[in-house]
Amino acid sequence: MSLVLRPWVFLLFHVLLSYESNFQRRNGVEATKRVFLYPQSPKVSSIVSNKYRTAYHFQPPQNWINDPNGMYLSQTTNFQIYNVEVAKDVSPNFSGPMYYNGIYHQFYQYNPNGAIWGDIVWGHSVSRDLINWIRLEPAIERTTPSDINGCWTGSATILNGDKPAIIYTGADPDKRQVQNIVFPKNLSDPYLREWIKSDKNPLIEPVGPGLNSSQFRDPTTGWIGPDGLWRIAIGAELNGYSAALLYKSEDFVNWTRVDHPLYSSNASTMWECPDFFAVLPGKNSGLDMSAAIPSGAKHVLKMSLDNCDKYMIGVYDLKSDTFVPDTVLDDRRLWSKIDYGNYYASKSFFDSKKGRRIIWGWTNETDSTSDDVAKGWAGIHAIPRSIWLDSNSKQLLQWPVEEIESLRRNEVSHQDMELKNGDLFEIKDIDTSQADVEIDFELSAIDTADPFEPAWLLDTEKRCREADATVASSVGPFGLVVLVSNNMEEHTTLHFRVYKSQQKYMILMCSDLRRSSLRPGLYTPAYGGFFEFDLEKENKISLRTLIDRSAVESFGGGGRVCIIARVYPAALIDGGTRMYVFNNGTSSVKIPQLKAWSMRRAQVNVKKG
Numbered sequence: 001m002s003l004v005l006r007p008w009v010f011l012l013f014h015v016l017l018s019y020e021s022n023f024q025r026r027n028g029v030e031a032t033k034r035v036f037l038y039p040q041s042p043k044v045s046s047i048v049s050n051k052y053r054t055a056y057h058f059q060p061p062q063n064w065i066n067d068p069n070g071m072y073l074s075q076t077t078n079f080q081i082y083n084v085e086v087a088k089d090v091s092p093n094f095s096g097p098m099y100y101n102g103i104y105h106q107f108y109q110y111n112p113n114g115a116i117w118g119d120i121v122w123g124h125s126v127s128r129d130l131i132n133w134i135r136l137e138p139a140i141e142r143t144t145p146s147d148i149n150g151c152w153t154g155s156a157t158i159l160n161g162d163k164p165a166i167i168y169t170g171a172d173p174d175k176r177q178v179q180n181i182v183f184p185k186n187l188s189d190p191y192l193r194e195w196i197k198s199d200k201n202p203l204i205e206p207v208g209p210g211l212n213s214s215q216f217r218d219p220t221t222g223w224i225g226p227d228g229l230w231r232i233a234i235g236a237e238l239n240g241y242s243a244a245l246l247y248k249s250e251d252f253v254n255w256t257r258v259d260h261p262l263y264s265s266n267a268s269t270m271w272e273c274p275d276f277f278a279v280l281p282g283k284n285s286g287l288d289m290s291a292a293i294p295s296g297a298k299h300v301l302k303m304s305l306d307n308c309d310k311y312m313i314g315v316y317d318l319k320s321d322t323f324v325p326d327t328v329l330d331d332r333r334l335w336s337k338i339d340y341g342n343y344y345a346s347k348s349f350f351d352s353k354k355g356r357r358i359i360w361g362w363t364n365e366t367d368s369t370s371d372d373v374a375k376g377w378a379g380i381h382a383i384p385r386s387i388w389l390d391s392n393s394k395q396l397l398q399w400p401v402e403e404i405e406s407l408r409r410n411e412v413s414h415q416d417m418e419l420k421n422g423d424l425f426e427i428k429d430i431d432t433s434q435a436d437v438e439i440d441f442e443l444s445a446i447d448t449a450d451p452f453e454p455a456w457l458l459d460t461e462k463r464c465r466e467a468d469a470t471v472a473s474s475v476g477p478f479g480l481v482v483l484v485s486n487n488m489e490e491h492t493t494l495h496f497r498v499y500k501s502q503q504k505y506m507i508l509m510c511s512d513l514r515r516s517s518l519r520p521g522l523y524t525p526a527y528g529g530f531f532e533f534d535l536e537k538e539n540k541i542s543l544r545t546l547i548d549r550s551a552v553e554s555f556g557g558g559g560r561v562c563i564i565a566r567v568y569p570a571a572l573i574d575g576g577t578r579m580y581v582f583n584n585g586t587s588s589v590k591i592p593q594l595k596a597w598s599m600r601r602a603q604v605n606v607k608k609g
């Protein structure tokens with residue numbers, strides 16, 4: 001404990017954090033100038049710096065990317081792709097984003113002409129480990145009337161165990177959204193570089209009463225029902241409300257719309273990028289949607305709206321061919337989120353190599369469009385995460401794929417620390433701008449936790465702004481502060497706070513970016529999410545944070561709340577950054593274990609295929 005700094009270092013940190021209260025009150029005008037004026041006139045280097053490019057998150061060498069599209073892992077050869085009768089034998093297979101012949105394929109929305117959204121084609125990269133990627137030529141480009149205005153999001157499905165197909169949305173000359181299919185030209189090419197468009201495109205057009213032809217997109221991976229027919233769902237606006245429309249096919253090419261949606265809701269108007277998959281409660285393993293689904297499995301419907309990815313857990317009723325959520329919440333602010341930060345348009349796939357389900361999402365920049373144009377690049381993908389269902393069937397858990405650990409080096413480890421109120425402990429001897437940190441916090445005096453207010457669930461970001469890292473309560477805030485400049489003016493804070501709620505505890509996890517950078521014109525919210533904590537079963541709260549230059553990706557409570565954020569501290573360019581663990585709650589917190597590593601740079605899309 002001799003390394004724990006207190007109280008003067010913490011006071012500095014505390015003063016800088018509590019700019020609106022303590023510092024301003026004590027120092028009046030000077031404080032006001034110092035704190036409130038610096039965002040308008042910072043003397044910081046240009047944002048055009050390679051130091052903001054991530055070292056191990058997925059991004060192309062330049063230009064704009066958004067949604068992850070079909071992904072999969074490849075397998076065998078000798079498939080004649082022009083034979084569209086591929087699905088005649090509908091024996092169960094694996095499907096999803098792609099793994100093929102020991103190679104993962106990652107497709108993504110890509111603008112080959114610049115760092116803003118537009119001219120969208122399907123970028124294509126391949127990997128053997130989900131971490132190091134080789135960039136190939138785009139897989140699908142805007143060459144036919146049915147995609148001339150854009151090759152938008154879609155999904156890969158593996159037909160009959162070894163025959164990949166991709167269905168994607170095209171924007172046609174009238175800007176209607178239609179669904180098209182492509183097949184690999186040569187299955188013996190392990191990289192599947194070339195994809196051929198079917199002359200039957202568009203396969204599905206936006207027809208039917210109440211269907212908005214410019215809100216009809218993003219087909220899911222296919223799955224096979226008990227009748228042996230393929231199904232896909234498509235995000236749509238139907239009669240002014242959101243729906244995942246259901247289509248059926250015998251051969252994966254000729255599709256008929258089922259007269260009812262897989263699921264619809266009048267709580268919102270359109271769902272982008274629906275994803276539909278099966279999970280087994282408490283099992284950290286994935287299920288293949290086209291194989292027999294074991295009894296006891298639940299289904300998840302994920303949809304993208306309101307700038308975030310939300311999900312419902314329920315059952316897939318095979319008789320009615322509909323998804324039936326366990327709980328229907330009319331207020332969509334209460335729907336669970338895959339990630340409470342900057343994460344959108346995610347897609348999952350069943351990884352047959354390791355028997356897990358993996359989810360990937362898009363994380364946009366939070367600087368300005370002109371910054372992106374000046375940088376020449378915009379957008380990354382979050383680290384691929386294993387995703388599974390908690391044993392209580394109430395929430396999804398996520399964890400970075402284990403392959404990411406191969407990038408760890410220079411381990412530092414601390415055991416049995418205790419942080420009293422006001423303590424700040426510096427984690428040294430690693431690269432704090434490119435790191436992986438795992439911390440367990442053990443709670444004492446949890447009975448004294450403040451009461452939980454259910455209304456906070458309606459606006460968790462507001463709660464994180466109100467209850468920030470400077471506001472002491474009985475149990476919390478405690479956590480990690482990263483990308484801290486030498487004078488501590490810049491810092492990104494990840495912290496927990498414990499509340500008592502009837503028989504259980506509710507934990508608030510925040511990722512507060514409001515002091516993350518001196519640069520003007522950035523979007524710097526305080527993200528936050530709540531999770532339940534069962535004191536009978538656990539007395540530790542874990543935090544894992546992946547810091548990758550302009551990306552800070554955190555997993556709280558074993559992956560119950562995930563928050564990815566983008567930050568641009570001037571200190572990354574000028575002066576370097578530091579990292580601390582802290583407790584600002586009145587009761588002490590123990591840290592039985594803290595481990596941190598520098599992260600090596602991965603080979604992400606550096607080689608052209």
Ligand code: DQQ
Nearest residue numbers: 109152153217272273345
């Ligand atoms: N991005 C795609 C659409 C999708 C949206 C276009 C979600 O297909 O709905 O680039 O980010």
